[in-house]
Amino acid sequence: MRAAAFIARKLRFSGRLAMVATALSFFVIVLSLAVSAGFRHEIRKGISDISGDISLTGSSEPIEIRPSYYAKMEKINGIESITPAIWKPGIVKGDGDICGVMVKGVPMPDSCSLQASIPLTLSRRMGLSKGDKFTTYFIEDKIKARRFTVSSTYEGIMDGDGTMIVVVPLSDMQRLCGWESGQAGALEVKLSPSMAGAAQVVSDQLYLTSVSNHLEDEDILHGETVRRRYPQLFDWLDLIDFNVLAIILLMTIVAGFNMISGLLILLFRNISTIGTLKSVGMSNKSIASVFMRIASRIVFAGMLIGNGAALLFCMIQGTTHLIKLNPVNYFVSFVPVHVNIPLILAVDAAAFGIILLLMLIPSLFISKVDPAQTVKVK
Numbered sequence: 300m301r302a303a304a305f306i307a308r309k310l311r312f313s314g315r316l317a318m319v320a321t322a323l324s325f326f327v328i329v330l331s332l333a334v335s336a337g338f339r340h341e342i343r344k345g346i347s348d349i350s351g352d353i354s355l356t357g358s359s360e361p362i363e364i365r366p367s368y369y370a371k372m373e374k375i376n377g378i379e380s381i382t383p384a385i386w387k388p389g390i391v392k393g394d395g396d397i398c399g400v401m402v403k404g405v406p407m408p409d410s411c412s413l414q415a416s417i418p419l420t421l422s423r424r425m426g427l428s429k430g431d432k433f434t435t436y437f438i439e440d441k442i443k444a445r446r447f448t449v450s451s452t453y454e455g456i457m458d459g460d461g462t463m464i465v466v467v468p469l470s471d472m473q474r475l476c477g478w479e480s481g482q483a484g485a486l487e488v489k490l491s492p493s494m495a496g497a498a499q500v501v502s503d504q505l506y507l508t509s510v511s512n513h514l515e516d517e518d519i520l521h522g523e524t525v526r527r528r529y530p531q532l533f534d535w536l537d538l539i540d541f542n543v544l545a546i547i548l549l550m551t552i553v554a555g556f557n558m559i560s561g562l563l564i565l566l567f568r569n570i571s572t573i574g575t576l577k578s579v580g581m582s583n584k585s586i587a588s589v590f591m592r593i594a595s596r597i598v599f600a601g602m603l604i605g606n607g608a609a610l611l612f613c614m615i616q617g618t619t620h621l622i623k624l625n626p627v628n629y630f631v632s633f634v635p636v637h638v639n640i641p642l643i644l645a646v647d648a649a650a651f652g653i654i655l656l657l658m659l660i661p662s663l664f665i666s667k668v669d670p671a672q673t674v675k676v677k
Contacts, residue, residue: 317561318601321654324554325605326612328547328650329643333613335543336642337635339536343495345456345631346525346532349403349464351382351487352495353502354528355509357518361482366520368512375504377494382406383483385472389435391465393425400463402435404472404483415447416466418455420626428452435465443475456630486520498524532630551650554601555657562594562661587662594658602647613638 356362364383372381385404390397398421407414417427427433427449437443447467455463473480488505490498502522509520526533613636616622620633 317557318597318604320557321554321598321601322605322608324550324557325602325647325650326609327550327605328646329606329609330612331543331546332643332646333609333636333638334634335539336637336639338539338629338631340637341631341635342456342532342536343525345454346529347489347495349456349466350525350528351384352490352498352525353488353505353522354525355381355486355488355505355520355522356484357520359518360484361476361478362484362486362518362520364481364483364486366509366517367514368508371508371512372488372505375501375508377490377497377501379489379491382487382489383469383485384487385469385476385478385484387437387472387475389437389465391421391425392434392436393427396425398424398463400435400465402437402465402467402472404467404469407468407470409470411450411468412471413445413447414450414468416451416453417449418463418465419452420455421463421465422449422452437475445471445475454626454632488522498526547646547650551653552657554598554650555654558594558598558654558658559661561597562590562658565590565593566661587659591655591658591662595655598651598654602651606643606647610638 369381372378382405387402387404389400389402391400400421415433422428425433429449429451431449432446433449434444434446437445445467447465453466469483470480473482476484488501490501494501502524505520505522513519616634617636617638622634624631624633626632
């Protein structure tokens with residue numbers, strides 16, 4: 300093996316085209332992983348901020364904001380916060396247009412009464428800006444109206460799905476429903492990022508806590524995860540992940556076949572060297588290891604260049620949001636990126652191994668070389 304390493308260092312082969320192709324393939328692979336993770340991170344965070352990861356409701360409304368077992372629920376692993384909320388459908392009337400919305404009441408200071416935070420989509424559609432007033436109608440047994448003032452606007456993740464959510468003080472919604480200050484329509488549970496994938500497990504734990512600890516006059520709370528509430532969003536994310544897997548496989552194969560062509564060029568250029576090494580007693584396996592070492596250096600250099608370029612692009616895009624998207628189609632207004640270093644390293648290692656395996660194919664050419672025909676004696 301020392302001889303193979305020595306010979307590999309002495310042989311010259313730049314392989315620039317193969318290196319560029321490999322770098323481009325790894326650039327696309329890392330970028331695909333970062334964008335896929337970015338969409339999942341941004342959309343999950345946006346939904347979690349607006350509706351929590353788990354929604355706890357009873358068999359009827361209202362439910363108690365702090366049931367007797369509230370402290371036990373807070374101690375369940377992974378729970379960051381439990382927030383009371385009231386959801387009601389409404390109709391917003393502007394100067395010349397009306398729009399259906401979901402009005403959500405959340406805890407706010409008393410000074411925020413009749414203040415509303417609206418999504419940018421609603422702001423543009425109705426021509427509303429900060430400080431403007433608008434009327435919202437709630438149609439149930441009888442029509443009720445509330446006149447809110449726009450306190451702020453936000454980028455709504457759910458706007459692309461046709462659901463615009465207006466956030467108002469919980470106390471305003473309690474008065475609208477005729478409920479007491481300790482009552483709400485749901486308790487929204489926000490999980491830590493590390494527990495996002497275990498939302499159903501936490502939901503089951505919350506249900507068991509409610510079943511085993513509720514008092515006779517308390518309702519049993521049932522949990523619904525955000526994935527069940529918005530399945531279309533997560534189905535879309537799963538489709539993106541499937542596309543990323545296809546891109547990774549395609550780019551790995553492209554890089555592998557580029558390296559196969561590069562290795563074949565290297566073998567043809569050094570056919571007399573192969574014959575000489577055979578004539579001095581070097582085995583086919585040892586000769587193959589010489590050229591595999593050279594090729595693997597090219598792959599490794601291309602991988603480093605591709606990874607470096609992709610990470611630089613991710614840093615620029617993550618800080619500047621240079622590339623924009625239509626939130627109606629993509630739920631976010633920019634291309635999100637989220638760098639998961641362990642995942643990138645794992646995919647790099649797998650792609651590197653597959654490319655090396657593909658390069659074993661041209662190495663079979665070495666066994667066909669006849670020293671008597673390739674070595675010329677002067």
